[in-house]
Amino acid sequence: MNDRPTHVRVRFPPSPTGHMHLGSARTALYNYLLAKQTGGKFVFRIEDTDVKRYVPGAEEELINGLKWLGMEWDEGPDIGGPYGPYRQSERKEIYQQYAKQLIDTGHAYYCFCTPERLARVREEQQKRKEPPHYDGTCRRLSKEEAEARVNAGEAHVIRFKTPKEGSTTVHDHLRGDITVENRNLDDYILVKSDGWALYHLATMVDDHLMKISHVIRGSEWLPTFPLHGLIYRAFGWEEPVWIHLSVFLKPSGKGKMSKRESADLIKDGYSIFVKDLRELGYTPEGVVNWISLMGWSYDDHTEFFTLRDLVEKFSIDHLNPAPAAINFSKLDHFNGLHIRALDDRELAKRLLPFFLEKGIDADFETVLKIAPIAKERMATLDEVVPLAEFFFKDTVSPDPDSLVAKGLTAKESAEIAEKAVELLSPLPDMKAAGAEPVMRTYVDSSGFSAGQVFGIMREAVTGQHVSPPLFESMEIIGKDKVIQRLQKAAQLLRMVNQ
RNA sequence: GCCCCCAUUGUCUAGUGGCCCAGGACGUGGCCCUCUCAAGGCCAAAACACCAGUUCGAAUCUGGUUGGGGGCACCA
Known part of the structure; x- marks a missing residue:
């Protein structure tokens, strides 16, 4: 608690190649939380060096997703910052300059092998x-020959000159030292033949130049983690704290x-994509709470957290290195908790669009009245x-058979509906405080149960x-409509054959 | 195939040598509350993968086994 770092600089560097999913949302969240709790900076960077995989609209989705979840960045392509540009496609020359430095210092070399030859070699090796x-x-x-061929315009890539002997040890904050034999590492390509840097170079250069102090990223980077350490060391740079989720x-x-499987999920009302979750009726509060606990925990009993709570309580010392299975029923649980934690006005504001989207002509004032009785x-x-569409219908159409209460005949049910009309009509309005006692008195004296009487009324009034x-x-519905609907139900019940 | 990572109930997890015949949560079953459905309350079933070792003592440390996951691109 006291040994927390201060003023960290972290980054969330997605590729605009598809939908933003839960995994990247969690990575972004942990980075964000670490930045905010240390008074540091959360940097948003776009890693778009691969034009072939670029998906139009993906960047916008990333931006919307982060904002929806409540994570604002301090530096990024849209707002700039002291270490820009924050889009890798605008940093090509920077990478080339650093690649050249690696060649000059003997840590990298030009390679003229064609993709075809490489494929052949790989095949034989396998x-x-x-x-x-x-x-x-x-x-x-030789350096001379390589440079001559480059100057002659021959197509080439730049490869990292990985040590052939010995081993490399890198340190992960939650996994400890990780050691690999260098012979198990490859001479990875740093710069493609089109002059664009690959992740291994571009990201290390950017992280260093942007003064990133903590790298929190996915475990898919574990196999090349030693290479990244080697690159930092080749440049003589100080390594960040590495954390692989x-x-x-x-x-x-x-x-x-x-x-x-992701596509199939949506049929059950679930999705691993942030934008879908929003449309499916999940709240950012619920989603954040849920993903925060997949790989991190606070103690042995506290689980309800707002983003604010998390900023205060999150700790990189309580991360769990084991893979986590996604549990959507727990998302439902957290979402319900956060819906109930919302005040009525805020809840109504978020509910309204779901009515409108279904073509229901709902108004804010009515939704505001519905919110407190629907939230749980x-x-x-x-x-x-x-649950609540009947509030906005002119008439409802209850099924006559369903109108008949359990254990009663249609005739008895009709009489109950008629009695309700008779007892409620004299009232000045439909305030629950007035209507409920009247009906309860009737229940007590009638010999029918509350379930029977109120069940008929529910079917009649709500359909x-x-x-x-x-x-x-x-x-909320109002006296006139309530009476009308009860009368209609009584008529329907009178027509049911007994 | 090779390399790396991981391993507590069905799932998410607490646990950093004695507080643990293992705690919390979701889910599941039961009960209570109750005008429906929920929400809420109470209760229950449910786990330290296995085998050695270290130690007075191990879920916790070490080694192995097994199982799971990830990676092996001129993608990120």
């Missing part, structure tokens, strides 16, 4: 059950979510529609088996 590594042909070229597994815990019946915001509390609902 046939011989050898690790598929670059065979070192161009590593043996576990991956998210599919709900069964067997492997990570495939494209197909929702796991997701969109569930308000089937639904399930609804918010009856009398509160009737108050």
